[in-house]
Amino acid sequence: MIEVRGLSKDLGEFFLRNINLDIKNGEYFMILGPTGAGKTILLETIAGIYRPNKGKMFMDGKDITYVPPKDRNISMVYQDYMLFPHLNVEQNIAFGLRLKKIRREVIKDKVEKSSKLLNIYHLLHRYPSTLSGGEKQRIAIARAMVIEPYALLLDEPLSALDTQTRDRLRQELKRIHSISKATIVHVTHNFEEIFSLADRVAVMNEGRIIQVGSPDDIFRKPNCEFVANFVGVENLFKGRSIIEDGVTRININGVDIFSTNQKSGEVFISIRPEEIFLSKEPFKSSARNSLKGKVEKILNSGAIAKITVDVGIPFNIMITKQSLENMELEEGIIAYITFKASAVHIF
């Protein structure tokens, strides 16, 4: 377990203010926050690059506040890879092992294993400048993993990659975590990464930790306006997804929702409020999802009104003030909501 207690650090432009965190062994812990929130310097301080101005850090109860990075056994991966350009892939991965007094055969064996795990075995003799972003990031991860660190710190590891490579590498991070059971602290500003990877999330802003909890907690029960605005996702549900004859059906508390996205198992879905039609009578259309419910709440805020309809699960729908008046909606009446399967986003 890594415990951070009252940590403060001032680096001028970037700073940390009274950070408290507990990161459990084997946990996939993510830190979410806007640019300039201090996420990177938090990771770097945990790694021991900076000495905190105030506060303490413990690793399994041992005070590591002033232990130099080389003795912490916490390794780090940056967004822009930081592969040593003067070393080939094999030498890059073996870098940390060679500093320890380990026999050559053992090093070779470990490098081989980790490069196979990350599908970069065929690149071992290449130099970093000849590789693609995705390949470089795999190497950086292998280099950090091969020393079997107490914790692995990832600083926006997927942000510099194109969408396809990012999705693939995200799956691999999940696989690697489940195989290695490593403690991972992953900084991101991408919500999808959180839903597919995180056990717990900390939201950071202006050098402070604002909220810590499961992804579900953070997105459903934001503890303040900043978190609510920052994570800002409406109609977010957790359910079980089954693909039948090419159609994805997601069951959420007994309510079936159809989606064009193909993903099965435990999933999160979200539907943007402006993609949902609201009607007082059943609405015949080509849209796959049509649900009957009760208008639970009408929140009238200027030009746009937010209507909550309970169809077994609560949906939020946005309509204009004009529509609200024309439809003569009131709380408690029966209404129908309709949306296309393509509007249902699965992650």
Place this chain on the structure above:
Amino acid sequence: MRKMKFKFFTLCFTLLLTIFILAVIFCVATHTTFSALITSIMSKEIQFAIKLSLLTSIISTFLCIIISVPASYALARYKFIGKNFINTILDIPLALPPLVAGVGLLLLFGTTSFGKALSSIGINFVFTTLGIIVAQFFVNISFMLRIMRSTFEGINPRYEYVAKTLGCSDTQVFWKVSLPMSKAGLLAGSIITWSKAIGEFGAALMVAGATRMKTETLPISLYLNMSCGELNLAISVATILIIVSIVSLFVFEKYGGTARLY
């Protein structure tokens, strides 16, 4: 049409300047015959000057590297009080006329108690080979320092952070990451420093004097032989110096450009 005229106008300047430079070099290179050149180069005096120049320039370049590498690393990586002031002071030798640098060195080693203490234990700079080395060092150190500083500054410190998390001490980080990554800058800086050391005249003249077969480096030899009309000897020295400069320039252009690649 006007645009074409302007292009032609500016190109004329480029061309004229190129011709001017080539003409100067051509005059030196073609002044004597090839055989006369070889005979002069093989002469005892020029052989002495070549050896002395090689010896002093290699030692002074080596000293420049040894001193500038750690100093420039500190300037590039650490924050400390008075850093700006120190940076300005370290640049002074670059702006100082070499003759003035030479006078200063002569006074420091010849007249102060520091200089006298050194000479009392046998370390004599005035009118000696050591004087040539210290003159070359003083004139070139700022130059080397600047190249190495910008080389180290060009390396993202996160490379070093990663190395630390993988188990490197500060010293290991330097040897295993920072220094190998600044290889190109180090090579380019050393070559240009060495070439400048070979050509160093003013400061060395002040400190070590111009004594034939004693403190006679290539530039001193050129000066001595020109002043007493030994044109063939002078030309042979000039030719050697031209070759050294052009080759160094070539190497610098080739590797200096990649010095800030990372």
